[in-house]
Amino acid sequence: MKSEKRAWFAVLTGTLIVAGGGAITAPPAWTQPALPQSERAAGAILRTEVSQLSVAAPGLPGTLPARSTRFTYASSDTHDAPTTVVGTYLEPTAPWTGPGERPLVAYAGGTQGQGPECAPSAMVSQVIRYQPPADVVFEYDVIAISQLLARGMAVVMTDYHDFGAPGVHNFLNRKTQGYAVLDSARAALRLPGAGFTPGSPVVLYGYSQGGMASAAAAELQPEYAPELNVRGAYVGGPPLGPAEYIARNDGLPGVAPAIAWILNGIAADYPETRPVLDAVLNDTGKAILHDSMGKCGGGLSSALRQQPQNTSRWTTSGQPITAVIDSTPELRKAFDQQRLGGSAPAVPVRVYSARHDGGAPYPAVRAMAASWCGGGAAVELAADDAVPPMTGFLGTHDLAFFPSVTTSQQWVTDRLANVPAPVNCAALP
Known part of the structure; x- marks a missing residue:
């Protein structure tokens, strides 16, 4: 990005x-x-x-x-x-x-x-x-x-x-x-x-x-x-x-903050997704979301650089965030509303x-x-x-x-x- x-x-x-x-x-x-x-x-x-x-x-x-x-x-x-x-x-x-x-x-x-x-x-x-x-x-x-x-x-x-x-x-x-x-x-x-x-x-x-x-x-x-x-x-x-962005970039160096920004925004906009995210994220995932809030740039700060970049290490199930989105109706509905291409200019x-x-x-x-x-x-x-x-x-x-x-x-x-x-x-x- x-x-x-x-x-x-x-x-x-x-x-x-x-x-x-x-x-x-x-x-x-x-x-x-x-x-x-x-x-x-x-x-x-x-x-x-x-x-x-x-x-x-x-x-x-x-x-x-x-x-x-x-x-x-x-x-x-x-x-x-x-x-x-x-x-x-x-x-x-x-x-x-x-x-x-x-x-x-x-x-x-x-x-x-x-x-x-x-x-x-x-x-x-x-x-x-x-x-x-x-x-x-x-x-x-x-x-x-x-x-x-x-x-x-x-x-x-x-x-x-x-x-x-x-x-x-x-x-x-x-x-x-x-x-x-x-x-x-x-x-x-x-x-x-x-x-x-x-x-x-x-x-x-x-x-x-x-x-x-x-x-x-x-x-x-x-x-x-x-x-x-x-x-x-x-x-x-x-x-x-955002779902496509996560699927494409999950695990790449330096993208953890951007994925966290997406999840922070979804949780803020769709209150029904907050308990879902709270349940599926482990302590590592929650810490990354918290630490990314208010950060600029692509995550060069030392704390974020040392965190796992692959979201499968953020979840209690070991699944990547994309799998969690696909299997959770509240998250899937929120993410589906963010996709381009549904109407013509x-x-x-x-x-x-x-x-x-x-x-x-x-x-x-x-x-x-x-x-x-x-x-x-x-x-x-x-x-x-x-x-x-x-x-x-x-x-x-x-x-x-x-x-x-x-x-x-x-x-x-x-x-x-x-x-x-x-x-x-x-x-x-």
């Missing part, structure tokens, strides 16, 4: 230079006022905080000034009840030179962790997050964001559900991720002084966990946010769902997948794209053969982010210019 991508870079944010090697404190979580239901319609802005931000990214000269607004907005949880989410709006100083009014890109970030310190809004301004004793995350979504801003596009980035607010981040939850992305766009369009209209063009964009979130938003948009003028969705390297979609990707395997991504095609969606599946099969510190899934950015930005620009969307559904039976 994208949380496993780490490097040492620096970024200038206002007057603060942040670099690898020092502890960084994230903005404190906001306490949200209790509001009547009528004032918490999805996308309503509850609080704002405006600042100036200079974004620097590897490969781009200098810094890119942008007006930054961090805000709390109303959204919906996995059961469609009201909740709050934090997001960040970035308005570039660069002019928009394309047709019509300035577009808004609803950007879904990649995996960073399960604590407020590693929320995307904190990472965008920090870029490097260090969590003692040895966990470091590089937020290189800033590379794609910088390129979008340089083209004159405004960007809004969601923190997802329960980042910066009380609760547990429900990692890889299809509905809350999709809702958070769509409602971030609704909120940004309402920001005073941003210059948007209700019909301003919107693009959905994300890679890895962000690719799943962008895909979920595209699937949910026709019913949940039909008023948004969505021109297209870019879906890069998406995991198809109503907007053009570009799906990117590296053929050798072990993090989000190409056959599964291709099956999702084919399912969308069968539902009538205009889909282009870009299968990348050029990224070699690699594992370890930087795997194929991680490296594929960079070519995906190169090809996706022009696709976004073309959708905003009303160029007919390319479709290759005929090659996806």
Whole structure:
């Protein structure tokens, strides 16, 4: 997953230079006022905080000034009840030179962790997050964001559900991720002084966990946010769902925290699963879930690194978590609700997948794209053969982010210019 991508870079944010090697404190979580239901319609802005931000990214000269607004907005949880989410709006100083009014890109970030310190809004301004004793995350979504801003596009980035607010981040939850992305766009369009209209063009964009979130938003948009003028969705390297992620990665080095984040989120969202997990997990499994809460990155901390990575050692029965899910109705029902591909987007979609990707395997991504095609969606599946099969510190899934950015930005620009969307559904039976 994208949380496993780490490097040492620096970024200038206002007057603060942040670099690898020092502890960084994230903005404190906001306490949200209790509001009547009528004032918490999805996308309503509850609080704002405006600042100036200079974004620097590897490969781009200098810094890119942008007006930054961090805000709390109303959204919906996995059961469609009201909740709050934090997001960040970035308005570039660069002019928009394309047709019509300035577009808004609803950007879904990649995996960073399960604590407020590693929320995307904190990472965008920090870029490097260090969590003692040895966990470091590089937020290189800033590379794609910088390129979008340089083209004159405004960007809004969601923190997802329960980042910066009380609760547990429900990692890889299809509905809350999709809702958070769509409602971030609704909120940004309402920001005073941003210059948007209700019909301003919107693009959905994300890679890895962000690719799943962008895909979920595209699937949910026709019913949940039909008023948004969505021109297209870019879906890069998406995991198809949390059960598939666990089955594919169980036992691999460094993935125990991500699996624990999934189980923590399921337990928080579906109370009926808590006694089940409590019964099937042994002391080791419970300790890993507890220790992973609030951690950033891919689990480089010494305590988590020494824990068993294979979930068969987390359970009282010795079965892997996937077998427990399959045999438990409460867990199976909760996990089944998180899978992509059940409904087709109503907007053009570009799906990117590296053929050798072990993090989000190409056959599964291709099956999702084919399912969308069968539902009538205009889909282009870009299968990348050029990224070699690699594992370890930087795997194929991680490296594929960079070519995906190169090809996706022009696709976004073309959708905003009303160029007919390319479709290759005929090659996806």
